[in-house]
Amino acid sequence: GQQLNQSPQSMFIQEGEDVSMNCTSSSIFNTWLWYKQDPGEGPVLLIALYKAGELTSNGRLTAQFGITRKDSFLNISASIPSDVGIYFCAGQEGGTSYGKLTFGQGTILTVHP
Amino acid sequence: GAVVSQHPSRVICKSGTSVKIECRSLDFQATTMFWYRQFPKKSLMLMATSNEGSKATYEQGVEKDKFLINHASLTLSTLTVTSAHPEDSSFYICSASAPGGGNQPQHFGDGTRLSIL
Secondary structure, X not given: OOOEEXXXXXXXXXXXXXXXXXXXXXXXXXXXXXXXXXXXXXXXXXXXXXXXXXXXXXXXXXXXXXXXXXXXXXXXXXXXXXXXXXXXXXEEOOOOOOOOEEEOOOEEEEEEO | OOOEEEEOOEEEEOOOOOEEEEEEEOOOOOOEEEEEEEOOOOOEEEEEEEEOXXXXXXXXXXXXXXXXXXXXXXXXEEEEEOOOOHHHOEEEEEEEEOXXXXXXXXXXXXXXXXXXX
């Protein structure tokens, strides 16, 4: 099946620093999604990307859908302690609402005050 | 935004017990819902796709008789872990997509922590 390679696996940063993480795939996805998961909770959608080359921001978060449709990155600017958590990229197949998601391995983010 | 509710949030029970987990879409109708399993500090693994009014589609390696899925209405899907054993202990999460044109992203419930003693 399809696989997503997400990196880095973990990051330890100081509050105020910028963060960047990315995902690559061996095949094409129609939609890229970025989620954040806090311990003991379900993933929460951060940003959804629908078009190749699309660059979208949500507050301090910026994500881009790669031109080849096989990669995406997420940047977090001026990190704060509440940014701590696990970040997942996910690729969605097909053009319908019901496409299955393939998840990356996750990036564990730790922010030191 | 779309809200997905999952219940219960935590279950602790004896080996051999069957456990039912509910997933509800609160403010939209979901023809399709998804069930995932997640191990500590690992990614989400899709178990099955739940289709309203028809049989669920299971991923390779997932036992249909072990993980029974019922999607009887457009707002409710249930996952029953039958005769649960300690190896079934895990975090189970459901998701649903809001209807509408284009690619609607999946929204997730808060998960159910299942612990089998």
